[in-house]
Amino acid sequence: MLAAEPPSLTLPIGPGDPAWQTARGGRAGNSPVMNVDGVWRDYATVPVLREGRPVAIVVMGESLRDSPSQANLATSGTLGFVVGGLSVVDSAGTVMFSWNPDLIGHRLAAPADLANLRVGEARKIDLAGAGDRITIASPVADLLNGGYLVFQQPVPAFYRDIRSGQLTRDSSLLAVVGAALVGLTVLNGRREAAIRREQGRLQALLHNAHDIVIATGADGSVTFVSSAAALLLGLPASSYLGRQLPDIAYPDDAATLAEFLHRAAEAGTAAVRDVRLSTAGSGHRWFDIEAIDLRDRPEVAGILLTCHEIGERRLLQDELRYQAFHDALTGLPNRALFARRLDVLAAERPTPAFAVLFIDLDRFKSVNDTYGHDAGDEVLRIIGARLQGAGTGQDAVCRLGGDEFAVILGDTDSARAHDVADRLLESIRRPISVAGRSVTVDATIGVALAESQDAPPGAVVRNADLAMYRAKEAGRVRQAACVPTAGQP
Incomplete structure (x- = not known):
């Protein structure tokens, strides 16, 4: 048990109870009548869901004799008759509320006598050993685990005023049937009168939950917020009451939350992941x-909404996503993100003018051989930072692996592409201090430009790679350009 009000409370129902099984299935339920410490009680079970599955069950119980519903039936359940009247029984036929409080906890009918009744139907039933009484029963839809409204009266009293034979008898039966159907509204009195009492118990339990629990009306207005909101969102729970649910979302997610609430109202349940609350x-x-x-x-x-904070999971997801698309050594975008950005360029119509620069460090292996791999890693980190600093915010500098880098220059022309290549070479050649020693590294750069609106990005990349190898063959430590790519496959 996570929490209880009062704290000393022990639950008389558990996994074997039908109401518990109903809640485990994701729906609210109600228990049969039971005697707890000499008091007749019933219990409502409400599931708290996470990812479509119940993770907790809120159980609310009440003394049937002290219930507002019992007070309603005690005053109006006789329907004007001198003796007899209405009772509400559970699925086993045991009295929950009655015109006669002494009947609470007694069985009025066997389950077999009630099993074939349909909601909206009131029918006279013949009970074993009750030949001296007229009994009429009708199912109650409000009780999810089953219940019935039962009218019972001694036969002499029922027919006392019959004066015109069968016609008057049928009219009396019809009047009682109508009264039984109308009497279903008595249950609304039970629920409405019990809300103030039960909601206090419900709130006492929900305020002890770590997740934020929110209740909204059909129009999306917030009617209840658990106290976890103050801890997780920094605002008192009372400040949310009366606001529209989408208004408490981060602005970018307000439409998502509104659509989610609509789905819940239409389907009965709904779930949404990765939503921001302000x-x-x-x-x-x-x-x-x-x-x-x-x-x-x-x-x-x-x-009822259960809001489970996923900050740690989100941080882990963001970290994994970052690692998937960034080089661990330099922090630069990696080959996967380089390819994704080229795909974005390919999807644009018309394809914008852009250039690709392929950079290969010259004789970098000698740095590792002479100073060690730790020194080599430091050189790569410094060169990565220099390459990033030499471009602009529109340029994408990537490490492809080993001693190879690439740069995507957006919205560019030939002059700017070669100017950037010169700046990159100059930046790379500046001495680097590693382990107290000065190290100088050179590079070769291949440049390819897409000037045609239908130039495939993949062809531009191949041309940049080809230009880089041509520059190496020509003597390294230089840049070389390939002819502009114009619609070649």
Whole structure:
């Protein structure tokens, strides 16, 4: 048990109870009548969902004799008759509420007598050993694990006023049937009168949960927020009441949250991952949110959302995503991100003018052989930073692996491409201090330009690679250009 109100409470229901199984299936349920420490009680079970699966169950119980619903039936359940009246029984036929409080906990009907009744139908049933009573029953849709509204009266009292034979008898039966159907509204009195009492218990439990629990009306207005909001979002829970649910989301995710709430109202359940909720100070935190529609359960009377904070998972995802597309040594974009940016260029119509520079460090192996691999790694880190500093914000500097780098120059022409190549060579050649020694590294750069609007990026890359090898064959420590790429495959 995560929390209880009062703290000393022990649960009389568990995994074997039908209401518990209903909640484990993702729906709210209610227990059969049970005697707990000499008091007749029933219990409502409400699931708390995460990723579509219940991770906790909120259990709310009440004393049936002290329930507002019992008070309603005690005053209006006789339907004007001198003796007899209405009772609400559970799926086993045991009285939950009754015109006669002494009937609570007693069985009025066997389950077999009630099993074939349909919601919206009131029918006279013949009970074994109850030939001296008229019994009419109708199922109650509000009780998810089953329940019935039962009218019962002694036969002499029921037919006392019959004066015109069968016609009057049928009219009396019809009147009672109608009263039984209308009497279903008595349950609404039970739920409405119990909301203030049960919601206090519900809030006491939910305020102890680490996840933020939110209840909204069908229009999206917030009716309840657990106190975890203050811890995770930095604002008191009361500050959210009355606001529209999308308004508490980070602005970029407001539409996502609105659509999510609509799905929950339509389908009964919904889930959304990686949603940002606004925090104090214009910040945000990441959440996975599950919703279940409990508008038919007045203890909640709305759509219940469980917001599970995923900051650690999000940080891990961001770190893994960064590692997948960046070189661990230099922090530069890697070959995978280089290819992805070329794909973005290829998808643009018309393809913009761009250039690719292939950079290969000359005789870098001698640095590793002479000074060691740690010194070689430091040289690569410094050169990577220099290459990044020599370009502009529109340029993408990547490390392809080993001692090879590449630069994508966006929105450029031949003059600028060669100017950038010269600056890169100059930057690379500056002496580097490693382990107290000065190291100088040279490089060869191949330049390829896409001047045609239909130039394939892949062809530009191949031309840059080819230009780089031609420059090496010509003597290294230089740049070389390939002819502009114009629509070649």
